[in-house]
Amino acid sequence: MNYIKHLTAFYEKVAQDNSLNPSHISLYLALFQFWNFSRFRNPVSISRDEVMRISKIRSKATYHKCLKNLHSSGYIDYQPSYNPFQGSQVVMLDFAEVLRLTCKQRKKIQ
Template sequence: MNYIKLLNAAFEKFYFDDRLNPAHVTLYLALFQEWNCSRFVGEISVNRRDLMRAAKIGSKSTYHRCIVNLNDWGYLDYFPSKSAFKGSRIRMCVLEKQETKAEEDFDSFLDGIAGQYSSKNVPVQSQYSPESGHLSKPSSPNHKPLVGSNINSTKLEKISKQPKDRMDVLLFFNAKGLSPEEGKRFFDYYQKNEWRTGDGEQVRDWEALAHSWIKNTFRFSGKKFSKKDSLQTSNAKDYDQPL
């Protein structure tokens, strides 16, 4: 007996049987579990109290009505016990669809194909791709990897870069004609923000970001100097003399 096929066949029959209500379904599933625990023997002996508890049925009349209905509708054979010390007997009906010889041969053919490409026969180390860190799909022996399969990862490594250390930044700023203090301010600012931009995105090219920083530094410095020059006067005034 195949547990999955039996249960799927039962659910398929539930779907098209409008006579069933939730009590019928839960009682059948409770009986199915007892049948499964008994390794699908021909008949099982059941206890009404245990079945009612498992099926969440609180009324004896509901229980008897449902089990009689399941018997009449072909889900099981019910043999009630007349003894208080002996449980009733249930013979579960096999609802599994019987496959034809052609269907069985086709299923065997599919299983054979699946077995040829099963990952069970492939070493674990060959399924693991160190570049991506994920399990790779097993391929045939004649399979050749695509030439550009790792091009995107290489480009991503080049784009998604951050400075190696503070000295790398200081040397860059020095080459652009700025003082090391300015480079230190740049490095400390983005190091504190975990190298993220103002909108929370990860910095992907710190040199381009440094160019913008340097450009703004010169621009703001120009504004500062022009403002200072506008306040200067050529005539010296002596405020100690009376007006």
């Protein structure tokens, strides 16, 4: 996993997505940090309190809304656990691969 290429592709995707706000981006970067700590293995087990602390989101409603929006927009695959003693699972999608494929398509067109 090349995290620089991944984040570059993420920001390119975010720049075109008008439905996201700073809370979404902050939450995604907190999730990315958890993914990084797990050496980019999927799925990543997350703790709501830790993710909220890192992303600086203070409202549980905002946290859940942003998490669901990131899931429905194709940034992550969120699998809630509904168990307070077990973390929810998040699969981080590989945007570096998407960026590589997009660059190949651009070269073909030119």
